[in-house]
Amino acid sequence: MSLKGIESGIEHGSMHGYRQHVMRGVPTRLECGCLQAWQAEQQTKAASGRGGASSAQLRWNNSERNGERGPDNEGTPVHRECPTAECGRVAIGAGPGHTGWVRVQVDGSREPARDFCSGSCASYGIALAELRMAVAVL
Template sequence: MSARRDFLLAAIQGQGPAARVSTASAARLMAASPWPTTGRNTARKDLGALVARGVLRVVETAGQHSYQLSTKEATTMVARTTPPEHGTMRGWRSHRRLKTPACEPCLTARREDGRAKEAARRASAGQQAWNQGMVGAPKLASTPRTEQCSVEGCGTAHADSVVAPQPGMVLVAVPGSREPVRWYCAGWCAVRGAALAEVRAIGGAA
């Protein structure tokens, strides 16, 4: 009996996910089965059993009863009959879900996905090592500074003084910069002057 009902279900599925069958049409579907003498009464019982199993549902139109694949069964059938997107992870998962051997494009997609995840994992581990176990952008230590140096001559243009205004001062020059070549105190003043010259070399305004 179970085999007969399974055959009937397969025959209904063969009509398409939206097809409707009556007891008469179900009996006709069984004509090509190992139970060719199945009549309408037997078909009605088998259809009712398939409804109870949850794979069919009853549809009533103008007082007439017919049977159709349940929403879940129809969705599963569409998923089984829809070709997977080969060469993608969705295609790989379709093979897994349908328990079919994965094709070479899907195997390649799976390997590439694995390599990408491994590279991301290593990059994350490297970032954490660089940040001493912390994630995210590293926090830079703030450096105390003064906006204007009190040392006389710091920031003097080289055009105004070809020699250092004070002992130990350094000359800061960035090729192509709109910032003039200047003398600065060694240390923070020279760093700030070099940064300013580099910004103005790329057209930035300061």
């Protein structure tokens, strides 16, 4: 049974209630308190300076916030299962070192240059490096 358009059963006055409004397509009203809960949540996120990212997301991305910086990624292994030995290793020398391998280095990223065995592994490395872009703190 679909709950689209059904207002009964919404937990008014909370973020959960606000999400129920959105999922059901029922407009929020000032009287129910859900809109105020959403506004308070947005203000809390803005005040924390995290831009809505959870602490786990910030750790994964090694984001710089409020002058803090995550650990260097030089010795951090790429967390992806690949059966090829040395896939995702920190780059050494001028080229990838193996024929057909791909070197990934993204300008502005705190992730060091790495060598990958194939295009699909390199795509993972590019995404990881983009997630760890140096973000200017305003």
